[in-house]
Amino acid sequence: MFVKNLLPAFLAIGSVAAQSGCTFSTTTINSQAEATELASCRTVKGTVVVGSKSGADIDLTGPREITGDLIIRKNSQLENFHSSTLESVGGKFEITNAIKILTLNFPKLTSVDEIEWVTLTALNSLTLGPLNRAKSIRLSDTSLQDLDAFSLSSVSNLKLDNNARLTKYSSDLSTLEGQLIIQANGLNLEVDLPKLIWANEMAIANVTKFSIPQLQVVNGSARFDSNFFETFSAPNLTHTEKGDISFVGNGYLNNMTFPKLTDINGGLLVANNTGLDRVTFFPKLQRVTGAIKLRGNFTEIKFPELSIVKGAVDVSSTADIKKSCDKLSESAPREQGGDGSFEGVFSCTANNDKANEDTDGSTSDSGQVDSGDEDDENSASGVALNAALFGLVAVAAFASAL
Ligand SMILES: *[C@@H]1O[C@H](CO)[C@@H](O)[C@H](O)[C@H]1NC(C)=O
Ligand SMILES: *[C@@H]1O[C@H](CO)[C@@H](O)[C@H](O)[C@H]1NC(C)=O
Ligand SMILES: *[C@@H]1O[C@H](CO)[C@@H](O)[C@H](O)[C@H]1NC(C)=O
Ligand SMILES: *[C@@H]1O[C@H](CO)[C@@H](O)[C@H](O)[C@H]1NC(C)=O
Ligand SMILES: *[C@@H]1O[C@H](CO)[C@@H](O)[C@H](O)[C@H]1NC(C)=O
Ligand SMILES: *[C@@H]1O[C@H](CO)[C@@H](O)[C@H](O)[C@H]1NC(C)=O
Numbered sequence: 446m447f448v449k450n451l452l453p454a455f456l457a458i459g460s461v462a463a464q465s466g467c468t469f470s471t472t473t474i475n476s477q478a479e480a481t482e483l484a485s486c487r488t489v490k491g492t493v494v495v496g497s498k499s500g501a502d503i504d505l506t507g508p509r510e511i512t513g514d515l516i517i518r519k520n521s522q523l524e525n526f527h528s529s530t531l532e533s534v535g536g537k538f539e540i541t542n543a544i545k546i547l548t549l550n551f552p553k554l555t556s557v558d559e560i561e562w563v564t565l566t567a568l569n570s571l572t573l574g575p576l577n578r579a580k581s582i583r584l585s586d587t588s589l590q591d592l593d594a595f596s597l598s599s600v601s602n603l604k605l606d607n608n609a610r611l612t613k614y615s616s617d618l619s620t621l622e623g624q625l626i627i628q629a630n631g632l633n634l635e636v637d638l639p640k641l642i643w644a645n646e647m648a649i650a651n652v653t654k655f656s657i658p659q660l661q662v663v664n665g666s667a668r669f670d671s672n673f674f675e676t677f678s679a680p681n682l683t684h685t686e687k688g689d690i691s692f693v694g695n696g697y698l699n700n701m702t703f704p705k706l707t708d709i710n711g712g713l714l715v716a717n718n719t720g721l722d723r724v725t726f727f728p729k730l731q732r733v734t735g736a737i738k739l740r741g742n743f744t745e746i747k748f749p750e751l752s753i754v755k756g757a758v759d760v761s762s763t764a765d766i767k768k769s770c771d772k773l774s775e776s777a778p779r780e781q782g783g784d785g786s787f788e789g790v791f792s793c794t795a796n797n798d799k800a801n802e803d804t805d806g807s808t809s810d811s812g813q814v815d816s817g818d819e820d821d822e823n824s825a826s827g828v829a830l831n832a833a834l835f836g837l838v839a840v841a842a843f844a845s846a847l
């Protein structure tokens with residue numbers, strides 16, 4: 446209706462085509478006719494909302510820029526949303542709960558501050574500039590099969606979840622400042638990040654392949670849960686700066702490679718990856734500032750260079766790892782008869798049938814895991830990521846308190 450109010454101003458100028466900037470705080474489009482009223486604005490200064498009575502098709506051709514947000518919420522009419530001119534959205538491009546949308550066609554759109562598209566269950570055709578600038582992207586519960594419409598070299602946060610038909614994601618991302626969360630997409634999702642050099646937080650679940658050949662640094666934590674890959678390789682990873690590495694419940698995993706990893710400035714958790722029969726793939730690991738917790742069907746555990754673990758070292762296997770336990774015990778705290786390389790409590794048990802049932806990042810003794818002050822209003826997986834981190838840090842705190 447703001448559009449209607451403004452219309453006389455357009456007419457007063459005499460030529461609709463002469464309009465270059467139209468200013469609104471928020472304008473709501475509820476029909477194609479209302480969308481067409483914006484066609485003469487080269488820049489829309491403000492926020493555009495597509496209302497729930499939009500009809501099936503909206504063509505927003507005309508504006509090149511929207512300085513505010515572009516928002517669609519709870520719309521069960523819109524099927525095709527299009528603009529052949531829109532190049533940038535200064536704020537958030539949000540679409541939530543628009544279950545009839547099949548097509549989003551914005552062939553000039555290259556820049557958006559933030560994309561949040563959630564519950565667009567029918568969306569299967571997406572055309573963007575491609576989009577090469579965005580701070581944050583969340584795509585959840587769509588029918589997209591690929592993400593070729595995006596061409597990002599850096600992003601802060603990227604969350605891809607519940608896109609049941611998504612089976613490949615390949616991106617030239619080189620840095621990731623915030624969180625990368627990938628979970629519950631197509632069952633055979635293959636993720637290739639050939640140029641990724643550093644990433645802050647990663648939580649990767651249910652993928653069949655995860656390739657990070659150049660990754661050198663994980664600034665925060667990297668967590669891999671319930672994936673389907675048989676091997677995992679981080680050929681260039683040297684350290685985490687402030688966080689854990691964790692692999693839990695990756696049922697097909699049988700080998701990993703970390704040839705350059707020297708430091709984990711956090712904890713290491715490897716649990717319930719039942720096909721993994723040894724942990725011998727950390728040839729250079731020297732220092733772990735959190736705890737190490739290993740649970741699985743291991744027959745052999747070896748950390749040839751490990752000389753400092755600040756937290757507990759807690760190992761348990763369903764199989765006979767007595768030899769590995771004996772060797773590891775040489776590094777146990779002095780109170781436990783070792784050389785003190787492990788500063789926290791050392792524990793190693795063999796033939797434990799229940800070894801795979803304990804996948805928790807913390808020990809039962811550490812009562813201080815509850816970090817309610819961390820008011821992270823992120824997704825469930827963001828919280829899980831932090832819980833894992835605090836879990837292992839708490840183990841370390843508990844251990845050093847002894
Ligand atoms: C992550 O680590 C890299 C390499 O040390 C550094 O250049 C980058 O600024 C760090 N990023 C964040 C978000 O801390
Ligand atoms: C590690 O990174 C270097 C330099 O970026 C690259 O040349 C090399 O191929 C990478 N290693 C692997 C195993 O991909
Ligand atoms: C996907 O991963 C989640 C989180 O780890 C897990 O709870 C769920 O069981 C997995 N789903 C499948 C089909 O593996
Ligand atoms: C262990 O992983 C398997 C999948 O490989 C899963 O079905 C099971 O629930 C997991 N157990 C625990 C205790 O997490
Ligand atoms: C694990 O993978 C590495 C590197 O690809 C390889 O050298 C090693 O032999 C593999 N180990 C097992 C037990 O398959
Ligand atoms: C892992 O060990 C458990 C308990 O011994 C056993 O039931 C399971 O078959 C083993 N899994 C694999 C893949 O070896």
